[in-house]
Amino acid sequence: MEHAHTNATRRDLLKALGALGITAGLPLSPAMAAASKDKRILVVVEMSGANDGLNTLVPYTDDEYYRLRPRIGLRPDKVRKIDDRYGFNPGMLGFEQLYKDGKMAIVHGCGYPQQSLSHFQSMAYWHTGVPNGGERFGWLGRVADAIDPQLTPNFLVNIDERQSLAVHSEHHVPVVFDDPERFARKGLRQSRPLLDNPALTDGPNASRQYLDKVAASAREASQLVRAAWDGYKTPVDYGIRSLDLNKVAAMINAGLSSQLFYVSFRHNAFDTHVQQNELHGRLLSYASDAIAGFMKDMERIGRANDVTVLVFSEFGRRAAENTSLGTDHGTANHMYVIGKPVKGGHYGEVPSLTDLDEGGNLKFTTDFRRVYASLIEGWLGHGSKALLGGDFKTFALYG
Amino acid sequence: MRILSKFSLGALIVLTSLIAHAAPAEWQDSFEPLPSSEWNHDRAAHLLERAGFGGTPAEVSRLAAMSPKQAVRSLVHYRAIHNPLPPFEDSGAFDPGLDPFAPSRPAATDLAKATGESLGVKTKPAGNRKLQQVADRFLYWKRVTKLETERIGYWWANRMLVTKRPLEEKMVLFWHGHFATGDEKVQDYRKMLKQNELLRAKATGSFRDLLISVSQDPAMLASLDAGVNIKGAPNENFAREIMELFTMGVGNYSEKDIQEAARAFTGWNYKGLEYVLNPQQHDDGLKTVLGNSGNFDGVQVIDIILAKPVTSEYIAEKLYRYFVREDVTPAMRVKLGKLLRDKKFEIAPFLETVFESRDFYSDASVGTRIKSPVELTISTYRKLGLVEVPGIPDFNVLTESMGQKLLNPPNVAGWASGKSWITPGLLLVRGNFVYDTVFPPVNFIAPDRVADDRYGIVPVADKVAMGMDVTTATKPDYKEVTSMSMQNDRDEDFNTRLASYHAWRKAIEKVKAIPRMPARLDLSQMVRDAGCVSAQQAVDQLLMRFLSVPVDAQTRRKISALLESDLGTADLKHADSYMEDALRNVLHVILSLPAYQLG
Numbered sequence: 001m002e003h004a005h006t007n008a009t010r011r012d013l014l015k016a017l018g019a020l021g022i023t024a025g026l027p028l029s030p031a032m033a034a035a036s037k038d039k040r041i042l043v044v045v046e047m048s049g050a051n052d053g054l055n056t057l058v059p060y061t062d063d064e065y066y067r068l069r070p071r072i073g074l075r076p077d078k079v080r081k082i083d084d085r086y087g088f089n090p091g092m093l094g095f096e097q098l099y100k101d102g103k104m105a106i107v108h109g110c111g112y113p114q115q116s117l118s119h120f121q122s123m124a125y126w127h128t129g130v131p132n133g134g135e136r137f138g139w140l141g142r143v144a145d146a147i148d149p150q151l152t153p154n155f156l157v158n159i160d161e162r163q164s165l166a167v168h169s170e171h172h173v174p175v176v177f178d179d180p181e182r183f184a185r186k187g188l189r190q191s192r193p194l195l196d197n198p199a200l201t202d203g204p205n206a207s208r209q210y211l212d213k214v215a216a217s218a219r220e221a222s223q224l225v226r227a228a229w230d231g232y233k234t235p236v237d238y239g240i241r242s243l244d245l246n247k248v249a250a251m252i253n254a255g256l257s258s259q260l261f262y263v264s265f266r267h268n269a270f271d272t273h274v275q276q277n278e279l280h281g282r283l284l285s286y287a288s289d290a291i292a293g294f295m296k297d298m299e300r301i302g303r304a305n306d307v308t309v310l311v312f313s314e315f316g317r318r319a320a321e322n323t324s325l326g327t328d329h330g331t332a333n334h335m336y337v338i339g340k341p342v343k344g345g346h347y348g349e350v351p352s353l354t355d356l357d358e359g360g361n362l363k364f365t366t367d368f369r370r371v372y373a374s375l376i377e378g379w380l381g382h383g384s385k386a387l388l389g390g391d392f393k394t395f396a397l398y399g
Numbered sequence: 400m401r402i403l404s405k406f407s408l409g410a411l412i413v414l415t416s417l418i419a420h421a422a423p424a425e426w427q428d429s430f431e432p433l434p435s436s437e438w439n440h441d442r443a444a445h446l447l448e449r450a451g452f453g454g455t456p457a458e459v460s461r462l463a464a465m466s467p468k469q470a471v472r473s474l475v476h477y478r479a480i481h482n483p484l485p486p487f488e489d490s491g492a493f494d495p496g497l498d499p500f501a502p503s504r505p506a507a508t509d510l511a512k513a514t515g516e517s518l519g520v521k522t523k524p525a526g527n528r529k530l531q532q533v534a535d536r537f538l539y540w541k542r543v544t545k546l547e548t549e550r551i552g553y554w555w556a557n558r559m560l561v562t563k564r565p566l567e568e569k570m571v572l573f574w575h576g577h578f579a580t581g582d583e584k585v586q587d588y589r590k591m592l593k594q595n596e597l598l599r600a601k602a603t604g605s606f607r608d609l610l611i612s613v614s615q616d617p618a619m620l621a622s623l624d625a626g627v628n629i630k631g632a633p634n635e636n637f638a639r640e641i642m643e644l645f646t647m648g649v650g651n652y653s654e655k656d657i658q659e660a661a662r663a664f665t666g667w668n669y670k671g672l673e674y675v676l677n678p679q680q681h682d683d684g685l686k687t688v689l690g691n692s693g694n695f696d697g698v699q700v701i702d703i704i705l706a707k708p709v710t711s712e713y714i715a716e717k718l719y720r721y722f723v724r725e726d727v728t729p730a731m732r733v734k735l736g737k738l739l740r741d742k743k744f745e746i747a748p749f750l751e752t753v754f755e756s757r758d759f760y761s762d763a764s765v766g767t768r769i770k771s772p773v774e775l776t777i778s779t780y781r782k783l784g785l786v787e788v789p790g791i792p793d794f795n796v797l798t799e800s801m802g803q804k805l806l807n808p809p810n811v812a813g814w815a816s817g818k819s820w821i822t823p824g825l826l827l828v829r830g831n832f833v834y835d836t837v838f839p840p841v842n843f844i845a846p847d848r849v850a851d852d853r854y855g856i857v858p859v860a861d862k863v864a865m866g867m868d869v870t871t872a873t874k875p876d877y878k879e880v881t882s883m884s885m886q887n888d889r890d891e892d893f894n895t896r897l898a899s900y901h902a903w904r905k906a907i908e909k910v911k912a913i914p915r916m917p918a919r920l921d922l923s924q925m926v927r928d929a930g931c932v933s934a935q936q937a938v939d940q941l942l943m944r945f946l947s948v949p950v951d952a953q954t955r956r957k958i959s960a961l962l963e964s965d966l967g968t969a970d971l972k973h974a975d976s977y978m979e980d981a982l983r984n985v986l987h988v989i990l991s992l993p994a995y996q997l998g
Contacts, residue, residue, distance in 0.1 A: 049810075117639070117657075120812050121649045161802050162815065163822045177824030182800065185827045186834040187987065194961060194988050195830070199954045201994070207725075207767045208948065210818055211826070211993035218823030267583075268810040273624045273636050275502045323632035324624065329639075359654055 040379060041307045043248055043261040043294075044140065044166065046126075047287060049270035050119060051313035053333040055277070056284060057106065060087045064353040068320040072277050072327070091285030094292025095336075102344035103295065104336060105397050107371050109351040111332040111364025115315060119268060119329075123314040127165035129372055129388055139372060139388070140260050141169030147382045148172070148259070154221050157251065158262040159244040167262050173217040175258070180229035180247060183222045228254030236297040239289025241265070249297045252307070259380075270313060276326040287311075291338065299340075308339040308379050312368070319356055331357070332364035335371050337397055347395045367392060422765070426757035428731055430738070433757050438467045445765050448947060448998045449722050450474045450754055451565025453778035456929075456944055471754040475603070475747050477564035484562065487554045487592055492543040492909035494519065498671055500540060500586060507537040508893065528869075531901075534893040538902030540586070546847050546910040547588040549795045552805040553913055555595060556788045559777045570602035570746070571595065572773060573721050575805070578613045578645060579813035580622045582806050590618035591806050593672055603747040606714060606739075607705055610645065611698055617669035623811070626668050630682040633661035638700075640811050646704045648713045652689060659686040664697040705744065712736030715749070722753060724764050725817040766948040769820050770998045772801030775829060778998065779836070779990065782945055783920060790915035791843045792835045800828050821996065830991035837983035839917035847913050850903045859900045869897050922982035923975065932971050934963040937982065941989050948994050958985055 059065050060076040061084065079087025080096040086106075088095050098104045112131040116122045125131040129139035137145075144156040144167075156174040158167045167174040177183040187195040196219050200212050232250035244263040251258055265287055272280050291309060298304040316333030332351050349365035357363055373384035373392035385391050433442070443463035447454050451474065462470040496519015501507035511517035511533040518536045523529040559568040575598060582591050594616050601609040613619050620626060620637075628634040638661035642652045666681030667674070686695050691703050704710055715735035716727050727735070742748040753759055770778065776798055780788060788794050798804055802825060803814055850856035862872035873896035925944075926937040938959045942950060965981035966974040974981070989995065 116649065117654060118643050118649045119810070120643075158822075161809070161825075162819055173823075176822030179800075179824075182828055182831070183824050185991070186831045187991070188984055190965065191961060191984060191988050194954075194957055195991055198992055199951050201951065204762065205767055205948065205997075207769055207818070207997055208994060211769070211821060211996055214821050214823055214826055215993045218826050221823055222827060266809070271810075273634065274627060275506065278503050278505050322627075322634060323629070324627035324634060326624075328635050 039257075039259050039306065040381075041252060041259050041261065041303075042140075042375060042379060043245070043263065043307065043309045045243060045245075045287075045291065045309060045311045046123075046164070046166075046262070046264035047270050047311065047313040048119075048123065048264055048266060049268035049272075049313075050122075050315050050317055050329055051270040051284075051333065052272060052276065052280060052327050053313075053316040054319065055280060055327075056089050056092070057334055058087050058089065059085060059350075059353070061085050062353055068353060070321070072321045072325055074277075088288075089281055089284045091281045092288040093285075094288035098292060098295065098338055099344060103340055103342055104338045104344050105342050105395070106346050107335040107337065107366055107395065108346065108348040109332045109362070109365030110312070110335045110348070110368040110371065111315065111362075112367055112369075113364075115331045115361070115364065117315065117329040117331075117359075119271065119314055124165055126312060126314050126368065127168075129369055136168070137170055138164065138166035138168040140166050140262055141172065141174070142387055143376060143380065143382070144169050144172045144174075144260055146387055147380055152257045154224060154256055154258050156260045156262075157248070157258045159247050160262075160264055160266065164262055164264065167260075173213060175217065175221040175225065177221070177225060180225050180250070183225050185218075185222065224254075224256055225251065228256060234297055234300070236293050236300060237289070238293035238297075239286055241286040241290060242293070243287065243290040245290050245294035246297070249294060249301070252298070252303055253301050272317070272326050273322070273328060274324040274326040295338065295340075304340040308337060308342060308375065310371070310375060311336040311338065312371075316362065318360055319353060319362055320360055330361045331359075332362040332366075335368065337371065337375070341398055343397055343399065347397070370395065422757075422761050424762075426761035427763050428728070428734075429757045429761075430734075430752060431757050432755040433467045433760050435466045435468075437760070438470075439463060442467070442760050442765075443470060445760065445947070446470060446474070446754060447565070448778070449759075449768070450750075451569055452559055452774060452781050453998065454565075454781050455784055467755060471751055474566045475751045475754065477567055477603075480563050482563045484558055487551055488911070489589075490543075490547055490550070490909055490911045492547060492906070493589060496520070497536075497540050498587075501537060504534065504537050504895070508533055512892065528893050528897075530892040531894065531898065534895060534898035535901040535905070538895075538898050539905050542902050542906035543910055544582060544586055544588045546906060548582040548591055548806050549847060550911065550913060551588060551592050551595065552795050553788060555805055556773070556777065556794050559773075560780055560788055561786055566750070567599060567602055571598045572771075573718070574598040574602065574609070574613075576808060576813035577717065578619060579808035579811050580618045581808050585618045585621045587618070587621070589672055590616075590621060594618040595806070603750065604745065606744040606746060607701070610701055610705075613645075614641065614664075614697060614701065615667065615674040617672055617674065620667060620669045620674070625664065628661060628665050628667065629677075629680040630662075630665045633658065633665055633682070635661045637661065637664055637667075641701075642704065644812055646701075646710045646713060647707060648709070651707070651709045656688055659688045660700050662686055663688065663695045663700040667697055708736055708740070711739040711744070714744075715739040718746070718749070719753065720816065722750070723759055724767055726763070766997050768998055769817055769996050771814065771816065771820060772798045772803035772829075773805065774998065775801070775996070776832065779833070779945075780918070783836075783918065784925070785918055787916070789836065789839075789918040790845075790913055791839050791917040792832070793846055793913070796846055797832055797835075801825055801832065826993070826996070829996065830987075833987050833990040836918055837920065837987050843915070845913070845915055847910070848907055854899050854903070855896060856900045856903050859896055860904070863897075863900070869894055873897055920983065921979070922986060923979045926971065926978075926982065927975070934966060934969040934971065935959040937971060938962055938985060938989075941982075941986055945986075945990060946992070946994060947998050950992065950994060954992070958988055961985055961988065 055074055058074045058079045060079050066073045078090050080092060081087040082096060082099045114132055127138050128135040148155045151171055154175050156167050156172045158164050158174050158176045161178050163176045185195055198215055201208055228250045232253050238246050243265055248261045269283055298307050312335045313333055315331055317327035317330040322328050351362040351365050369388050370392045373388055374394040374397050376382055376384040376387060377394050378398045440459060440463045444459045447459055447462055507517050508530050511522050511530050515522050517533045520532045520536050562568050580594055582588060585591060597612055597616055601612060623637040623640055624634050625637045628637055635657050639657050643649050662682040663686055666677040668677055683694050688700050689703050712732050716732045719727060719735050738752060739749050795804055808814055859873050873894055926940055929940045931937040931940050962981055962985045963969045966978055968974055
């Protein structure tokens, strides 16, 4: 469903912002900072490497779970029970609290037809939102183009070493950086004009044109991001690995015009084939600490009502444990939608542990694009059909 | 006289290099060899850039003086070139008690608890923290292998810089990205070194030979969990990556093929640094892989994979994208696959045809490739004429911050190439690399000596040294500890924060330090040698020496004006005694142009 009123408001706002013209080095006026506070923000957190969903949210009353996982299954007395069926991995205090506070929607059985068990292939499908297709642009990149045709500077942000396919956009140049402290060009004063304004070239060399375009974006974004980071101090503990969510918080805190953020738990971390429990528990506690910390920080700066966090992984893991106390590549998994305005609870049909596919994997029950559609429509207030190339039934995650 | 001849040569080269020469359109996609009449300095520079890491004008001139065929041969058939380079100098921090290493800290301490010994260390029979030394030792090896791997990174980078066989090192880098294995997973620098040497020994020979050797390489076996792939309980990780990443690419096999292939690789394992086959763990039953049935072992499965045309196309395309350009049409892919099959999967003759081809010198190929971080760094050093990789800034930190840390690829797929090397953030980091090279930092802290803040080692060391008890000394300084992760440290038998401190102290005592000298540049001599007498000539000389694509006339003039303004004159003779810093500044400007990322 369309939220026409929200849409109109935002459009007007964007026009106004466009007229003001946000350029590098220009300090944000209080008026602009205030205006951007009305905007809704979506933060996508990728857990790369295929997170083991069954040991993240444990179906502790299902005997079949313990039959499939006699050695790595987490015992009922160890898990953090959230209701009479499920309990989170012991390290996930943050997730337990978010769920109990009614701020977390758990969507079960997410996947897609003809599941690829390749990390990179499957991740590309999630990034583009087009499984088994050849879409060039990322789903968030397409969302940015659709909801922000004015091409607001810094609208789309990706904090990582490399740009994710998810933010690859036809019209937006995503702001991609890793360390805000390093997001600055060194150079002597007399060289600044040449360093900061390299001549644009034309001609057939596509790589060269790409470099020129990125150089222009770097110049514009770096000062804003750095100023945001310098001006951000928080008493909130994000745990050992912040998942870059503190940097997202800094940009939100500074009132930048960014609405779409993409961060990841990097380097295929969740690929736990061997001896997984200790490592997996640790990774989950990092993720849970960071996300809970971020939500707390949003509350602190008064933006909790404006932010939704989506957590996903490219697929889950095999229902049964393997012989090396780990798990192999699997299929369906949970997605988590977290935020103060989110209507907490369970969504989607839970895949059966007794009715597995021929590879011993869960049968997916929810096309993951239904969750994308629910966020695009329910949160960002835009139609999803054209964007996702299909009519995906939405979940009422809000209100 | 000597100066004069250098000057005329330099001026001539500048003239040709600053003008973009369009190659005929029909060169693109043509494997016809480039005729000798078309051979020149620019094309020789392009060849050296791609088949190696670029070079000084003198090195380019040497190739330009040959025929294109000879020039390519001199790079591709490098085995005859005498190339005495020092072997890696091991610090000697390993001892046999560390092998096999524990898969996790709990595994190490649990074993010690159960048996009284672990990792070659006995537990203390009485007193506090009986397992402390086991925990120390576990973390000791983790620090050692990280530090020693970084020394291997330096050793390898130095090879890339000074080798007389640049293609050899360029191919090792290619195979390292292809058979991506990282110390973070392997946790044994000795295996990483051994794999690096394997990739070098077989860099341009038969792909089949290399593939089999890599499949039996301890680092690879450790990296893809082959040790737990046993009869009756196959682990699919290894079989999957062989098909998906090393030979065919996704979409050319079924899940069933992977499961069956995994059975063929059962029992393939390593002991220490050697490959071993455990016959009782090998499943010699009937398997069906890619439509073939038999009692296959791993080598037979590799041969089945190699017989598929898609394998030659996958490998040939990947090589082509690494050496020539990113955009490969489906027709070109088929053509490249056939070429590799015609050359019987021998890499050297395949590359010889590619480097000689008119396609390689077409406009679509020249100056269109975005350099990887390691290529950028090494080629910059080579063009600066350095003979040693600088210790300041740190090579590993630099390349990691640009997205490519040697011996630690981000995942099994290796590094993505082309445009994905560049983001707004990374473009600035690349420019700052040049700044830190020409104006080295004055507050450099050696990362292989000073403990990383993240581990909280220094505060613990300080408090212990002041006589504080361990519990108090290791209490985190955070005011508000809400996170779960902080509670993982608790254990009555040992203290991990104390272990972290002990491990670092012991590791830096054993592991040799990386020499820390900044680059000693002499750009003044460089422009003097080239016979430059004016600011504009100096700028043109630097543009010619470093850039693979021409810059516009206005930028060229502006950079020259900057140099002239810094020197207070356009006359280099007058400025000769003080021009170094100004030259370094314009070099930073030139190498910060977006165009410098192209090679």
